[in-house]
Amino acid sequence: MEIQTTIHNNNHKKIIKVSIISFSVILVLYFGISMFFSNHFYFGSVINGINASGKTVGEVDKELLMKSKTYTLELKERNGVKEKINGTDIALKYNAKDKIQVLKDNQNSFAWIFAIFNTKASEMDGIVTYDDKLLKEHFDKLSCFDSKKIIEPQNASFKYSDKGYAIVKEVMGNKVNEKSLYAGVVNAINKGDATLNLYTKNYYINPKYTSTSQKVKNTKILLNKYTSSKVTYTFTGGKQVIDGSIVNNWLGVNKNLEITFDKEKIQSYVRKLDDKYNTFGKERNFATSLGTTVKVSGGDYGWLVDRSGEIKDLIAAIKNGQTITKQPNYTQTAASHDVNDIGNTYVEINMTNQHLWFYKNGSLVVQGDVVTGNVSINDATPKGVYKLKYKEKDAMLRGEGYSVPVAEFMPFNGGIGIHPATWRNKFGGSIYLKNGSHGCINSPASLAKTIYDNIDANTAIVCY
Structure with a gap:
């Protein structure tokens, strides 16, 4: 029992002795390494791209000096x-100095010992100097600023086919943000x-929208909605259809991916x-009452499309993706869409024969001789086809040097x-050549009254 206790105590003393020796060795080693790092940089140290690991200040200075003499900055471009x-x-x-x-x-x-687990590169400004003017000159001469070599960035775009719109991939280009790159250099x-x-x-100027942008996808959907519209115009003898094959030529997309309409093309x-x-x-x-056919032009009678109103309605139909059949908007209409838009209710005035006919619904209501404007x-x-503006009872006709009351007036x-021209006792013949009116159609009282009682505004008045 006494022998075992003695052995145990001896072992304990040996462990203590070994521990003291080991600790002493570690301590000596630690302080020895610490002394080394008193004039050397930590292992893993990097200073402005130079490996300073375990090197002295002098050695690092020397390498930095050598690097400054052989330094080259390489720009990696697209x-x-x-x-x-x-x-x-x-x-x-x-120029590091101290x-x-x-x-x-x-x-x-x-x-x-802590630096072993926490190495980091040191970046120091101002350890080199250079000529700002020379740098700017060389910078400006870089080929990435050559206008002949610059490819402008382009947003994703759209191409139309009979299957609808497809997205065209963006162009990244190679245009550089000059200000940012200079700061980077x-x-x-x-x-x-x-x-x-x-x-x-990220020194390049990139497209704002790429083919994967949600806004690009949304614009494509909207473009296809617009070109899915179908507007059919009907007219005498046929029809005209506006569908995607026409509409796509009117559409554009601006830099903010907003769909635009080319008003000039639509107006055309x-x-x-x-x-x-x-x-x-x-x-x-x-076709005259005398059995001949004459050509009559001028006047203000006839169908007239309201262009601005029609463009507005057309764009609205396209935006809604509608399929509709319609006629254009009109600022003025006529009696018929037939070749003879005058219809079968009209006043016919033959100025050569100084005669007037009034037809209503195809039947002759009244006719008679008249006196037209003074040719001399x-x-x-004036010749042409006009529309009756209105009719008025007991009107006063005024002009230069005259003021005459009439029972009926149809301008x-x-x-x-x-x-009616109650001051005349003769009508027709050649009176109009030297003693005609100021341009009006002078009629016998009964003729004027019959026309007045049966005519409506907008009726065609044909003068030839």
């Missing part, structure tokens, strides 16, 4: 393009960086509608109209 700015081109010089020593003095030599030189990747550093289209619908002022073949003083009644061309 499409594999590389450019360089050499330190010699910008008069780059090493900054490396200060950095070393700030290193706690006894904390080296200066920063890289000051840090001693060997490369500067323009793409990863509506003008073509005029050829099919408008008869306002156009030349007509008119250039007051001849169709400004102040020119049909009215």
